[in-house]
Amino acid sequence: MDGMHDLGGKQGFGRVRYTLNAPAFHASWEVRANSLYALAVRRGLFNMDEYRHAIERMEPRHYLSAGYYERSLTGCATLLVEKGLVTHEELERRAQGRFPLAAPAAEGRSNHPASQPLRAGDRVRVRADYVPGHVRMPGYIRGKTGVVVSESPTYPFPDAHAHGVASQDEPTYDVRFRSEDLWPGSAEPALVHVAVFQSYLERIA
Amino acid sequence: MEAIPPKQVFQRTASIEERVNAVQAVLQEQGGDAAAGLADLDHSAQQEWVPQNGARVVARAWSDPAFRARLLADGRAAVAEMGLPMPKHHRHLVVLENTATVHNVICCTLCSCTAFTLIGLPPDWYKDFEYRSRVVREARTVLKEMGLDLPPETEIRVWDTTADTRYMVLPMQPAATVGWSPERLAAIVTRDSMIGVARL
Numbered sequence: 001m002d003g004m005h006d007l008g009g010k011q012g013f014g015r016v017r018y019t020l021n022a023p024a025f026h027a028s029w030e031v032r033a034n035s036l037y038a039l040a041v042r043r044g045l046f047n048m049d050e051y052r053h054a055i056e057r058m059e060p061r062h063y064l065s066a067g068y069y070e071r072s073l074t075g076c077a078t079l080l081v082e083k084g085l086v087t088h089e090e091l092e093r094r095a096q097g098r099f100p101l102a103a104p105a106a107e108g109r110s111n112h113p114a115s116q117p118l119r120a121g122d123r124v125r126v127r128a129d130y131v132p133g134h135v136r137m138p139g140y141i142r143g144k145t146g147v148v149v150s151e152s153p154t155y156p157f158p159d160a161h162a163h164g165v166a167s168q169d170e171p172t173y174d175v176r177f178r179s180e181d182l183w184p185g186s187a188e189p190a191l192v193h194v195a196v197f198q199s200y201l202e203r204i205a
Numbered sequence: 206m207e208a209i210p211p212k213q214v215f216q217r218t219a220s221i222e223e224r225v226n227a228v229q230a231v232l233q234e235q236g237g238d239a240a241a242g243l244a245d246l247d248h249s250a251q252q253e254w255v256p257q258n259g260a261r262v263v264a265r266a267w268s269d270p271a272f273r274a275r276l277l278a279d280g281r282a283a284v285a286e287m288g289l290p291m292p293k294h295h296r297h298l299v300v301l302e303n304t305a306t307v308h309n310v311i312c313c314t315l316c317s318c319t320a321f322t323l324i325g326l327p328p329d330w331y332k333d334f335e336y337r338s339r340v341v342r343e344a345r346t347v348l349k350e351m352g353l354d355l356p357p358e359t360e361i362r363v364w365d366t367t368a369d370t371r372y373m374v375l376p377m378q379p380a381a382t383v384g385w386s387p388e389r390l391a392a393i394v395t396r397d398s399m400i401g402v403a404r405l
């Protein structure tokens with residue numbers, strides 16, 4: 001989905017709020033929120049793709065205003081409700097207040113029918129797909145051309161795995177893009193490497 | 206028969222701590238030993254998955270050319286040799302070697318992915334919208350703002366962690382540290398140098 005989470009190349013954000021040796025956690029509830037989703041994954045209540053997609057489905061104003069661990073907790077709670085482990089009402093009764101959850105999921109999809117193995121050196125184009133469900137293609141590479149550098153082991157296909165749709169595992173390719181091709185006339189020169197699932201790619205001459 | 210309580214409608218949003226406690230109660234009622242599982246994960250997140258792991262890997266790569274070659278060829282197998290197994294779903298570790306002319310930097314524009322068992326759970330700035338939106342498009346400026354002013358001739362490579370392949374930067378060894386013991390070397394390797402927003 002073309003959600004609020006897909007931030008690569010968005011303009012208007014200011015300086016990185018960088019501090020040396022910034023801690024990973026600021027409060028004990030953040031540690032616990034992190035462990036809650038991890039425990040649910042460890043127990044097989046949901047998988048990482050479902051978890052990432054639940055966060056992506058947060059209402060955009062909530063996504064932008066929540067800190068990282070609130071997004072994590074919201075994704076986890078949304079899935080516990082969707083999996084039937086608790087009702088939204090029961091969560092609110094326990095919390096004694098409103099408990100905002102993410103919006104419902106749209107449909108997932110399986111591997112692209114024309115998905116084919118690629119090799120280092122192949123020139124590839126990212127398919128111009130627009131999908132309503134989970135996808136791990138950042139919008140900034142859609143339709144863009146790059147070069148395959150290397151191949152990973154196979155992984156579950158996220159577009160399917162986040163939605164309980166049957167699919168084949170497939171590799172991702174390390175695809176190298178030029179920033180000037182991604183944002184013509186409006187990027188600083190750099191090489192941008194993206195791990196791209198095979199289904200998202202087509203070889204070009 | 207137990208009476209069903211009427212649906213409660215709340216005017217206030219529960220505090221984040223109240224929401225955390227509500228979710229925790231649900232997992233605890235699932236059975237199993239949730240308290241022990243959570244305590245174990247709290248411990249791992251704060252004590253086990255720390256940048257000192259990656260620092261040991263970097264120090265060894267600087268000191269042991271054969272290990273360095275194995276690390277660059279198959280990162281996951283090489284760190285496992287050092288007793289640093291990665292989570293099952295991180296099936297691939299790509300180690301990115303900085304040189305005098307190439308500088309690598311890691312990000313995750315879609316969420317917050319990192320090789321957290323090696324370089325620690327990421328700091329706020331890595332997960333913030335500023336870094337995620339800007340570093341792929343204006344890396345040189347972002348790095349400069351963060352205190353890393355690279356020479357104009359240095360090629361910048363940005364790695365967006367959009368799948369479960371994980372990345373770690375192998376920083377350049379400072380010339381003054383050649384010949385140091387691996388323990389002494391590990392002490393100078395920072396998390397931010399392994400993300401690639403700092404040089405040593």
Ligand SMILES: [Fe+3]
Nearest residue numbers: 313316317318
């Ligand atoms: Fe991520």
